Amino acid sequence: MSNVLSALPASFTAGDTITLQIASVSAYPSDSFYLKFILRGSSSKIDKSATAGASFWTITLSAAETAALAAGNYAWATKAVATDGTTTQFANGATVILPDLFVDQPISAQAKIVAALQAAITKLANKTATNVSVNGKSYSLLDIEKLYSLLRRAQADLSTEQATAIGKPRSHVIRPSFPVQRRYCR
Numbered sequence: 001m002s003n004v005l006s007a008l009p010a011s012f013t014a015g016d017t018i019t020l021q022i023a024s025v026s027a028y029p030s031d032s033f034y035l036k037f038i039l040r041g042s043s044s045k046i047d048k049s050a051t052a053g054a055s056f057w058t059i060t061l062s063a064a065e066t067a068a069l070a071a072g073n074y075a076w077a078t079k080a081v082a083t084d085g086t087t088t089q090f091a092n093g094a095t096v097i098l099p100d101l102f103v104d105q106p107i108s109a110q111a112k113i114v115a116a117l118q119a120a121i122t123k124l125a126n127k128t129a130t131n132v133s134v135n136g137k138s139y140s141l142l143d144i145e146k147l148y149s150l151l152r153r154a155q156a157d158l159s160t161e162q163a164t165a166i167g168k169p170r171s172h173v174i175r176p177s178f179p180v181q182r183r184y185c186r
Helices: 063-067 109-125 141-165
Strands: 011-013 018-024 033-041 045-049 056-061 072-082 087-098 131-134 137-140
Touching: 018 033, 018 072, 018 087, 033 056, 045 056, 109 131, 109 137, 109 141, 137 141
Parallel strands: 011 087
Antiparallel strands: 018 056, 033 045, 033 072, 072 087, 131 137
16 A cells, blocks of 8 residues: 555555655644654554655655554554644544465464364374373373363463454453363263
């Protein structure tokens, strides 16, 4: 994206270059004001000053700056700061930064745990292995229920991690768990 805009779009992809013309220089003369821009998400932000041009104040978010932002929901605002210190906020909004699908996304430690548990359960269920190791602990076919329990918990933690990464609020659902008691017939 390289068009000159008057406000951030509803969404854009990390790695895009965004140029904003945010205010008229005649409304906020550069000898009396400077303009600030902030873009803030749950885990990252950009805080910049605008540059006064012939007619407009301009802010450019470079491809490198937006590529460094985590995908998710962001709020943005611009304000004029007068030489006497008074401020006027004149534009704000919300945007969603989408991940660049052409760039490899890092895999979290929680996602690796889920994958390891799924692989271990598959090996035991298919009887291609009699013992498997997950995070340095050994499990056998007799422990498959424990592995399923660990997998469910790891998937819930991964889901929370992914929701937090894109700015969704945490779920407040309480999920009680009770130990499984096995009864054997004699």
